[in-house]
Amino acid sequence: MQAAMMEDFDLALDAKVRHFVEQEARLLDDRDFSSWLEMYTKDCVYWVPVSREQTSPRDGVAHFRDDYQIMLARTHRLLNPRSFSAEPPPVTCHVVSGVRIDEDAGDSLIVSSSQMVIEFRNRGRFEEDQRVFGGRVIHHLARNGSKFAITFKRIDLINADSSFNALAAPF
Amino acid sequence: MTSQSFLTSDIKHPTQNPASLVQNNHVHRAVYTDPQVFKLEMERLFGRAWIYLAHESEIAKPGDFVQRHIGTQGVILSRAKDGGIHAIYNRCSHRGATLCSFQKGNSPQGHQCPYHGWVFAADGRLKSVPSAKNYDGVFDKEKYKIQEVAGLESYRGFIFGNLSEDRPALTDFLGHMTSSIDDLVDRSPTGEVEIAPFVLRHHYRANWKMTFENLNDVIHPGFAHAASVVSAKHVAGQVGGPDALVPTLGMMMANGKPISFFQNIDMVTAPNGHSFIGGHMGADYSPNTQDAYTQSLIAFHGEEKARQVLGQDRHLTLMYPSSTWHARYQTIRIVRPVRHDLTEVIGFNVRLKGAPEETFENAVEYCTGANSAASPVIADDLEIYERCLEGNQWSDQDWIPMTRGLAEVREETDAFNRHPSTAEAFIRNQFKAWAHYMGEV
Numbered sequence: 001m002q003a004a005m006m007e008d009f010d011l012a013l014d015a016k017v018r019h020f021v022e023q024e025a026r027l028l029d030d031r032d033f034s035s036w037l038e039m040y041t042k043d044c045v046y047w048v049p050v051s052r053e054q055t056s057p058r059d060g061v062a063h064f065r066d067d068y069q070i071m072l073a074r075t076h077r078l079l080n081p082r083s084f085s086a087e088p089p090p091v092t093c094h095v096v097s098g099v100r101i102d103e104d105a106g107d108s109l110i111v112s113s114s115q116m117v118i119e120f121r122n123r124g125r126f127e128e129d130q131r132v133f134g135g136r137v138i139h140h141l142a143r144n145g146s147k148f149a150i151t152f153k154r155i156d157l158i159n160a161d162s163s164f165n166a167l168a169a170p171f
Numbered sequence: 172m173t174s175q176s177f178l179t180s181d182i183k184h185p186t187q188n189p190a191s192l193v194q195n196n197h198v199h200r201a202v203y204t205d206p207q208v209f210k211l212e213m214e215r216l217f218g219r220a221w222i223y224l225a226h227e228s229e230i231a232k233p234g235d236f237v238q239r240h241i242g243t244q245g246v247i248l249s250r251a252k253d254g255g256i257h258a259i260y261n262r263c264s265h266r267g268a269t270l271c272s273f274q275k276g277n278s279p280q281g282h283q284c285p286y287h288g289w290v291f292a293a294d295g296r297l298k299s300v301p302s303a304k305n306y307d308g309v310f311d312k313e314k315y316k317i318q319e320v321a322g323l324e325s326y327r328g329f330i331f332g333n334l335s336e337d338r339p340a341l342t343d344f345l346g347h348m349t350s351s352i353d354d355l356v357d358r359s360p361t362g363e364v365e366i367a368p369f370v371l372r373h374h375y376r377a378n379w380k381m382t383f384e385n386l387n388d389v390i391h392p393g394f395a396h397a398a399s400v401v402s403a404k405h406v407a408g409q410v411g412g413p414d415a416l417v418p419t420l421g422m423m424m425a426n427g428k429p430i431s432f433f434q435n436i437d438m439v440t441a442p443n444g445h446s447f448i449g450g451h452m453g454a455d456y457s458p459n460t461q462d463a464y465t466q467s468l469i470a471f472h473g474e475e476k477a478r479q480v481l482g483q484d485r486h487l488t489l490m491y492p493s494s495t496w497h498a499r500y501q502t503i504r505i506v507r508p509v510r511h512d513l514t515e516v517i518g519f520n521v522r523l524k525g526a527p528e529e530t531f532e533n534a535v536e537y538c539t540g541a542n543s544a545a546s547p548v549i550a551d552d553l554e555i556y557e558r559c560l561e562g563n564q565w566s567d568q569d570w571i572p573m574t575r576g577l578a579e580v581r582e583e584t585d586a587f588n589r590h591p592s593t594a595e596a597f598i599r600n601q602f603k604a605w606a607h608y609m610g611e612v
Contacts, residue, residue, distance in 0.1 A: 048545070050369050058532055060369030061520060061539045069406050069417050076402040077547055083398035084558075085550035128376075161274075163372035163515050164544035166553040 010104075018099040020148050021113050021139060025094035028170060033075035040150045041142060042068050048155045048171065063160070063167065071170070078168060086121075090169040093118045109148070111139040115155075117171055133171060134158055180569040186211050190610030193602045196577060197570040200563040202605075203378040209511035216492055216608040217242030220443070221322070221331040221344045223494035223505060224248050224258065226521070228328070228365035234279030236293070238271055240507050241332050246320055247271050247282065248330065249293035258320035258332050259295040265315070295319050327356045328364070347441045347586045351488035354498035357480045360467035361525035364501075367535075371518040373544035375553040377560035379492070379508035380601070382516060385552055386487050386495055387448050387597045389433040390575070392426035392548075395555050399547045400427035418533070419540045423547055436592040437581065444491030444604030446597035449484055463527045471525075491601055500537035501530075512560055518542025573598040 020039075027036040040046075047057050048064035057065050066074065077083040078090075095116040103110040116134040123129050140152035155171045185192055185201035185208050192199040192208070201208050222241045225248055229237050236249040238261060245261035247270065261269045263284035270282040270291065281292045288301040295317030300306060322333030324341035329352055331341050342349055356364055375381070385391065393400075403424040407413045413424060440446045469477040488496040495504045501521040509515055520538045522531050540546050544553065563571070576594025583589075590596040 050371055054369060058528075058535070060367050061371045061518065061535055061542065063371070063543050063545045065536070065539045065543075067417060069410060070419050072409065073399075073402040073406045073420055073423060074547060076405050077398050080398040080401060082401075083547075083551065084395065085547075085554040087554075161372075163374045163517075165374055165376070166550035167543075167545035168550050 013104075014099075014101060016146060017101055017109065017111055017141070017148070020141070021099050021111060021137075022096050024150070025096050025115065029092050029094055031078070031089070031091070033078065037068075037071060037075065039148075040068060040071070040153075044068055044071075044150055045152045046071055046170070047153065048157065048160070050160050052156050052160065063157075063164065064155075064170070074170065083168070085166040086168040088122050090119050090121045092120075092169050107143050108151075109139075109141045109143055111141060113137045113139075115171070117169075119169055121168075135160070137171075178568040178570060179566075182569070188610075189215075190606040192609075193606040194570075196574045196599055197572050198602050199569050200571055201569075202602075203380065203560060203563050204511065206511045209378075209508070211609060213242040213244075213508070215611065216605065217334070217508065219333070219335045219338065219608055219611075220492055221324070221333045221338070221341050222492075223490060223503075224330045224332050226329050226364070226366045226519075227256070227325065229275065230256065231365075232277065234277045234293075235275075236271065236278055236282075237275045238273065239332075239505075241320065241334055242508060244334070245269060246332065248332075249278075251293035252279065255294070256323065256325075256330065257294040258323050259291070259293075259317045260320075262317065263289055263291075264297065264317050265289050289315075291317055327352050344443055345490065346443065346445065347439070348445045348447070348488060348490055351447060351485060351490075351496050351498060354480070354483045354485055355496060355501065355521060357472070357476075358468070358498060358501070359523040359525065360464070360471045361523075362471065363524040364521050365524060366503075367520040367522050367531070369520075371538065371542040372515060373518075373542060373549060373553065374509070374513065374515040375556045376512055377514065377556035378511055379506055379514040381556040381559060382495075382504075382506050382514065383444075383489055383491060383601055384598045385556070387438065387446055387489055387592070388595070389436070389448065389592045390430065391555075392428075393430065395551050396423070396426035396548050399423040399551070402547070403427075418536050422537070422540050426548065430593060433592045438590045438592040438594055438596055439587045440590065440596050440600035441587040442604070444601040445489060446491075446600055447488035448486045448592040448597075464530045467526060489597065489601075491604060497537070497541070500541075501534040502538040502541055504542060514556075516542065573602065 024039055045057060046064055046066040047062055049062045054060060078086050081087060097114045099113040101109055102112050115137045118132055120130045135155060135157040138154040139150055141148045142151050180199060182199060185205050189211055192202050224239045225237050230248060230250040233250050233252045236247050239246055239248055246258045247261050248258045251257055261271050263270055266286055268284055268286045270284055281290050281298055283290045290298045292298050297312045297315045320332040320334060321336050322338050324331055326341055326349060403420045406420055407416055437449045485498060493506060501523060503519045503521060505517040507515040518538050520534050543549060573595045576590060576596060579591050579594055581589040
């Protein structure tokens with residue numbers, strides 16, 4: 001980090017943002033989906049592209065290309081025992097690291113982090129039941145004083161262009 | 172199948188007489204579980220049928236290539252310098268290393284083997300060998316040309332490959348199903364289409380035929396996808412009713428249509444295992460968009476033809492055994508068999524050149540919902556495919572019925588038969604083709 005940046009470094013803001021990003025991950029691990037959704041704005045976009053070259057959800061297919069409605073349906077499904085790709089349900093462990101404020105425009109922030117998700121579904125298939133995902137996560141946050149809300153989340157999986165088996169749990 | 176009992180057979184070696192694995196509208200579980208049957212399928216079915224490879228737009232410029240598979244064999248499909256299209260096996264004729272490790276790219280000078288530097292042209296000709304003098308007097312470059320795929324034909328820009336020297340013309344193989352490709356291309360307001368650059372891949376640990384036997388099965392959604400219907404309804408309740416749902420949730424909701432709805436829709440089966448069902452599945456998109464698009468289509472085709480094109484109400488077309496086509500939402504899937512118990516499905520979006528941007532966005536939304544491993548609908552399908560593989564390994568029952576709607580035939584012609592879409596007629600039709608390919612030595 002350059003000296004000039006160090007002088008401007010807002011330790012308190014940095015800690016709040018890191019806590020916010022970690023909190024989101026923890027709510028997913030706790031399967032507390034209604035609290036998770038409360039972290040998002042109603043016009044949010046949740047996006048897992050198939051390539052780092054994609055610049056907008058409009059430019060092509062994606063693994064997740066969700067708006068608030070789809071997120072609501074997706075998480076509602078995860079709590080339904082007849083949702084077969086989540087029977088038994090996936091449980092996750094997020095590891096969040098390197099949370100960094102890339103842009104601070106006052107009432108909005110762009111934050112990046114490295115995240116790893118270990119996912120397990122007990123289907124009786126030994127090692128196959130546990131998977132590891134990871135990549136760079138970009139959050140666009142709306143800021144109101146010390147409160148944040150997610151307006152946009154992009155997850156660039158390192159294997160975005162790979163082939164996936166069923167993905168029931170959000171990253 | 173009745174030699175021992177209704178459920179079990181005395182078939183000990185399924186590959187000895189593979190055609191006998193299909194009997195009396197039942198199929199032996201070995202067709203899904205036996206690696207030897209799969210190996211024979213790769214020779215006799217994927218080695219003989221026309222396999223969809225790519226659209227010409229994917230290799231538009233000289234040197235452009237894509238890597239695809241015919242069955243389990245890797246091929247490189249390229250545009251040569253003279254504009255010609257070639258498909259060669261992805262294998263150096265020296266030590267056998269694969270030449271190409273990228274899914275697509277541009278390589279105007281041909282492909283150089285990473286091992287000893289042999290260079291091959293798009294059509295497989297060996298262009299150069301380093302330290303050629305070591306081969307003085309012992310080497311005939313002509314002899315080491317990489318084999319081209321025996322048959323390569325395209326229909327309206329869509330390229331299919333065939334490994335067999337003894338093959339029908341592509342249009343004879345496709346038969347009535349050429350009309351589904353027409354349906355797709357005619358939707359373009361310029362007469363031109365192109366494949367969009369980003370593709371979606373998913374896979375499952377079960378047999379490739381599961382996809383073909385599931386996609387036009389209209390009874391399963393009400394059960395396998397019931398949770399998606401429940402959740403879509405839950406969201407509808409929160410946002411002010413079903414009309415306020417976004418298209419993806421409309422697709423989830425459509426899985427709850429009553430069986431009577433599907434009973435009124437036709438299923439069309441055709442020779443060589445192909446089929447489609449009429450009637451789109453409830454993923455309605457914004458009428459304003461459709462209006463702008465409709466105007467552009469009328470400008471190109473004239474009113475009568477445009478109406479005819481838009482009036483075509485076909486859901487999925489299954490072109491056995493390699494691809495599925497959805498003209499209305501411009502989506503093509505390649506079904507790629509990897510092992511008897513592993514299958515990859517690759518989803519492509521087709522851009523209708525000259526159509527409003529919203530038309531493409533609708534197609535992207537549909538393709539994502541129909542091909543992402545994270546799609547609530549697809550995820551549940553993959554789970555079911557894998558459960559079928561697991562269950563079909565138990566030995567209590569050998570014969571799997573495909574008898575639904577057996578007595579319901581609406582029309583029989585030389586080109587196609589018509590049934591209610593609720594029938595398993597498309598599965599019977601696939602196995603009729605399967606037994607024919609597999610039985611022929």
